[in-house]
Amino acid sequence: MNKPLLVIVGAGPGVSAGVARKFGSNGFKIILLARKRESLDLQISELQKKSIEAYGIVSDALAPDSLRAAFNQIKTEHGVPDALVYNAGTNTICNLSSLSEKDLLNDFGVNVVGALVSSQQVVPEMMERKKGTIIFTGGMLALKPVASRASASMCKAGLRNLAFTLADELAPYGIAVSTVTIGGVVNSGTFFDPDLIAEYYWELHTRRNNVEVLYKQF
Numbered sequence: 001m002n003k004p005l006l007v008i009v010g011a012g013p014g015v016s017a018g019v020a021r022k023f024g025s026n027g028f029k030i031i032l033l034a035r036k037r038e039s040l041d042l043q044i045s046e047l048q049k050k051s052i053e054a055y056g057i058v059s060d061a062l063a064p065d066s067l068r069a070a071f072n073q074i075k076t077e078h079g080v081p082d083a084l085v086y087n088a089g090t091n092t093i094c095n096l097s098s099l100s101e102k103d104l105l106n107d108f109g110v111n112v113v114g115a116l117v118s119s120q121q122v123v124p125e126m127m128e129r130k131k132g133t134i135i136f137t138g139g140m141l142a143l144k145p146v147a148s149r150a151s152a153s154m155c156k157a158g159l160r161n162l163a164f165t166l167a168d169e170l171a172p173y174g175i176a177v178s179t180v181t182i183g184g185v186v187n188s189g190t191f192f193d194p195d196l197i198a199e200y201y202w203e204l205h206t207r208r209n210n211v212e213v214l215y216k217q218f
Helices: 015-025 037-049 064-077 101-129 150-173 194-207
Strands: 005-009 029-034 054-058 083-086 132-139 175-182 212-215
Touching: 005 015, 005 064, 005 101, 015 029, 015 037, 015 083, 015 194, 029 037, 029 064, 037 054, 054 064, 064 101, 083 101, 101 132, 101 150, 101 175, 132 150, 132 194, 150 175, 150 212, 175 194, 194 212
Parallel strands: 005 029, 005 083, 029 054, 083 132, 132 175, 175 212
Antiparallel strands: none
């Protein structure tokens, strides 16, 4: 029996690593996409030590053609993804008055356009199957913008709206689309431990009853 397939775009040692461990320990094959081969190899090695089947593909979330090529490779070598987690993000730190259009476009390209393009690579097959899961990693800046994080504030708001509108479009097809809006700095051993956050990704996948999880301390 073939394992279900999870693709994580924007793989790193934080949230995506926790999600990979959680889904992998529940029988998923994991495909990681990131810009640097060295980082991918390290993460794959850590997953394989836990007897999780994992593979990596070098891809740039800022380059739509790179994403399309990566997903075509995935479908050829591993099959159609059952779940997608979009975790890529970038953040230019400066006030809006000094933010350049180049930096804003770059940040928007990674945070929002990359999320859109990645989703479009899995949606047709999910619609045909009438099932699937798409989860976006968001941030509290979408709800509480900060002057020095003006670019990320706008981008995370765009990503959040992408999640909600895509969820509305795809709900009739049985596809669960959601976002985890994280309200803090991800750090092991704290409330924002990647493995704790990953539990909510798994819950969104299995229960399929919520578009957004606000992960924050009260």
